Amino acid sequence: MTGEKIRKLLEKVVDWVYPPHCVNCGEPGALICENCLSQLQPVGEHFCPTCGKPLKPRHFCRHCSGAEFPFQSSRAPYLYEGPAKAMIKALKYKGTLALVPIMAKKLSDFWRTNLQWDTDLTVPVPLARDRKAQRGFNQSDLIAKAFCRNTGLKYDPRALMKIRETLQQVGLNAEERRENLSGAFAAEPSLVREKRILLIDDVMTTGSTFAECSAALLEAGASTVMCLSVATTPVDRGKQKTLDS
Ligand SMILES: [Zn+2]
Ligand SMILES: [Zn+2]
Incomplete structure (x- = not known):
């Protein structure tokens, strides 16, 4: 019998x-039952073309207006609520690794149907070495690897490193998050130079992690960065302004 069997x-x-x-x-x-899978909340067809946050029709995105994101676009299939949140938390904090193929399948189906971006290299958002040693794995790395197996895209986790440990982002506002992450990432020029990068993470919150990683990749010579996460946190609807106002 083979090891796999x-x-x-x-x-x-x-x-x-x-x-x-x-x-x-x-x-x-099942790890995630059919009923809960069917209740995953899609971002929907109205979203910000830059940050991928859901928008009401005829509204523009306040989430982006104060932040000049260095990436071209960020997208996610689901809102970070209900079953998507439960799956990501179980993977991250309970080490339920068997959820990885389920999440990667959802992500690659979404990429195939909605994105099909032309990119040269797929890179996961890295964890700092100590954090990775503590957790034993990097959830974004596992998702990105399985995603690339499904899509046939090229994958290299060595292209981007987290060179400095940072505070947990939970509880920090957008500005504090940016400050916390500033200079925390470094990309490998020999791997990313003139490459169009697809950056993968589990959740997008304010976009500061994607922004800092993208800045490091561009600084190392990458030509463009597109971002993809399994889920994105919903935006405060009160922060959306109508195009008429
Ligand atoms: Zn269920
Ligand atoms: Zn936006």
Whole structure:
């Protein structure tokens, strides 16, 4: 028996002894049940072409107006709510690695149907070395790798490094996030020079991580950066202004 077959068999045995429970609703049977999968909240057809945040029709994006993002575009298939949030949290904080292929499949289906961007190299948002050692894996790296297997895109996690540990972004506002991340990333010129980069992360919040990573990639000679995440946090609807106002 090959290693892969043994692994699959062991998985079946483990599933039989400890049946998986849905990370969102807790129902036994699957890591994420069909019902919860069907309740993933898509960003929808009205979104900001730059940051990818959902917009009401005929509104412009206040999220972008104060920030000059160095990337060309950022997109995500889902809102960071309900099942998408539960899956990302289970992967990140509980190490439920079996969710990676499920999330990567959703992401590659979205890329195929909606994006098909012409890019040369796919790069995950890196973790600093200590954080990665602590967690044991980088969720964005795992998602990007599986995504590239599905799409056939070229993948190289060595192209971008996090050279300095930063505070957790949770609880910081947009400006504090930018300050916190400033100079935290460095890209490898020999790998990114004149390349169109596809940058992948699990969640986009204010866009400051994508912005800092993009700045490092461009500084190292990349020609453009496009960003893709599994989910994006919803925007405060009050911050959207109508085009008429
Ligand atoms: Zn469920
Ligand atoms: Zn925007």
